[in-house]
Amino acid sequence: MKGRFAPSPTGYIHLGNVWIVLLSYLSTRQQQGTYVVRIEDIDLQRSKRDYGEALLDDLEWLGFDWDEGPRVGGPQLSYWQSERLHLYDEVLQSLGDRALTYPCFCNRTRVQSIASAPHRGEIVHHYDGHCRHLTISEVEKRMEEKVPSYRVKVETGTFYFDDIYQGEQCYTLQGGIDDFVLRRGDGMYAYNLAVVIDDIQMGITEVVRGQDLLDTTPQQLYLYNLLGAVSPRYSHAPLLIDSDGHRLSKRQQSITIRELRALQWEPNRILGELAMLAGLIQPSSNPRISLDELLERSINTELLKQKSIIVDGVF
Ligand code: GLU
Ligand code: ZN
Numbered sequence: 032m033k034g035r036f037a038p039s040p041t042g043y044i045h046l047g048n049v050w051i052v053l054l055s056y057l058s059t060r061q062q063q064g065t066y067v068v069r070i071e072d073i074d075l076q077r078s079k080r081d082y083g084e085a086l087l088d089d090l091e092w093l094g095f096d097w098d099e100g101p102r103v104g105g106p107q108l109s110y111w112q113s114e115r116l117h118l119y120d121e122v123l124q125s126l127g128d129r130a131l132t133y134p135c136f137c138n139r140t141r142v143q144s145i146a147s148a149p150h151r152g153e154i155v156h157h158y159d160g161h162c163r164h165l166t167i168s169e170v171e172k173r174m175e176e177k178v179p180s181y182r183v184k185v186e187t188g189t190f191y192f193d194d195i196y197q198g199e200q201c202y203t204l205q206g207g208i209d210d211f212v213l214r215r216g217d218g219m220y221a222y223n224l225a226v227v228i229d230d231i232q233m234g235i236t237e238v239v240r241g242q243d244l245l246d247t248t249p250q251q252l253y254l255y256n257l258l259g260a261v262s263p264r265y266s267h268a269p270l271l272i273d274s275d276g277h278r279l280s281k282r283q284q285s286i287t288i289r290e291l292r293a294l295q296w297e298p299n300r301i302l303g304e305l306a307m308l309a310g311l312i313q314p315s316s317n318p319r320i321s322l323d324e325l326l327e328r329s330i331n332t333e334l335l336k337q338k339s340i341i342v343d344g345v346f
Contacts, residue, residue: 032236034059035067036090036097037226039074040082043287044089046305046342047241047271047279053305053325054268054335055239056095060326067233068100073112073225083111089288093298094322099233107233112225119220122228122258123181123213131257132213134170134179135162158182160207178218182210183253190249195266196335197242202249211250223247227254230263239266242338243278268335271308274343308342310334 036052038044059066068090072078087101099105109115126132135158142157163184165173173179187206193199213224230238245267255262271279279286291301302325303318310331312318334340 032059032062032064033067033234034062034064034237034239035069035230035233035235037069037071037229037240038086039071039077040079040086041074041077042082043289044086045279045288046286046301048086049093049288049301050271050305050308051239051241051268052090052093052095053302054266054309054330055237056322057311057325057330058237058239058266061329062237064237065098066096067105067235068097068110069229069233070101070111071222071225073220073222075113075219078113085289092292093288093301112229115225115229116220118232119214119225119228123220123224126183126213126257127181131184132181133163133165133184133210134174135182135210135212136165136173136177136179137161157212158208158210160210163207163210178216180212180216181214182212183257185209185211185253188253190252192248192252192262192265194245194248195264196269196332197245197267197338198336200245200248202246204249204253209250223250223254227251227258227260231255231258231260236263237266238263239268242267242270266335269337270339271342272339274341276339279342304342308334308340 034055036055038048038052056066068087070083070086072080072083083101097103099107100110107115123132137158141161162179162182185204185206187204189201189203191199191201211223212221214220248265248267252262273279288301297319299319299321300317302322303312303320306312306320306325306328307314307318310333311325311328312320
C-alpha cells in the first residue's frame with residue numbers, strides 16, 4: 032500500500048498538521064507501505080516555497096521520514112504541485128475533449144449568492160448549472176470578454192464509501208447544481224482536480240486527512256470514476272479544537288512547531304501529547320514517546336470516530 036501526507040504551505044506547520052502526519056505515517060509504516068510527502072502549493076497566491084521548506088525541516092526535526100517526495104525524490108518529476116501544473120492541464124484538456132467540462136462565465140458575486148442559499152443534505156452547493164447550456168456562439172462571444180472557469184458536467188448519482196474512521200458515508204451529487212470547478216478563471220487549478228491526479232499518478236491507496244475534507248470526497252470520487260481509476264481508502268481524522276470550538280490550526284501563533292521548539296518542547300513531548308489523543312499511550316501529565324516506539328502500538332480507531340477532539344490547556 033501507499034500512504035501520503037499532502038500539506039499546503041501557507042504558514043508554519045502546526046499541531047493540526049502533525050496530528051495528520053502522525054496518523055498517516057503510522058498507518059503506512061505499520062502496513063509496511065510506501066510513504067509519500069507532496070507539497071500542495073497549488074494556490075500560488077497563498078503558498079510560499081519558504082513555508083514548504085520550513086515544513087519539511089519541521090517534519091525532519093520531529094523524526095518523520097518519507098520514501099518519495101521533496102528532498103528524497105522518486106519516480107515523479109516533482110512533488111511540489113506548483114511544478115506539476117502541466118499534468119493538470121493535460122487531464123483537463125482530455126476531459127474537455129470528452130465533452131465532460133464546460134466554461135463558466137459567472138462572476139464571483141453570482142456564484143457566492145448561490146453558495147449562501149440554504150443547502151440541501153450535507154453538501155454545500157456552489158452552483159446552479161447556469162452556464163451548462165450556453166450555445167456555441169454565446170460561449171464564443173463571452174470568451175472574448177473573459178477567461179472562464181471550467182466546471183465538470185456532473186451526472187446525477189449517489190456515492191457510498193466506507194471511511195475507516197468516520198464510518199459509512201453517502202452523498203448524492205446532482206447534475207448542474209453540483210458541477211464543480213476544475214480550473215478557476217484566474218488559471219488556478221482546483222484542489223479537487225490536483226489532489227486526484229496526484230494521488231492517481233503517485234499510486235496512493237490510502238488517504239488520511241482532516242475531517243474538514245470529508246465533504247470534498249464525493250467530488251473526488253466522481254473524478255476517479257471519470258478518469259477510470261480506483262479510488263484510495265479514506266480515513267478522515269477528527270479536527271483538533273480548543274474548548275471554544277476553534278480549530279487549533281487557526282491559532283497559528285501559539286501552536287506552530289517553531290513556537291513549541293522555541294519554548295524548549297522536544298519532539299518526543301509533542302508526539303506524546305498527540306499520541307495520547309489517538310489512544311496510543313495512557314493519559315499522563317508528561318507524556319513522551321518516540322516515533323519508533325509509536326510504531327509498535329496500535330491506534331484506537333474508536334477515538335478517531337469523533338468529528339473533533341478538544342485539546343485545551345495542553346499546548
Ligand atoms: N492540502 C490539503 C490541506 O493541507 C490536504 C489535501 C488532502 O489531504 O487531500 O488541507
Ligand atoms: Zn456559470
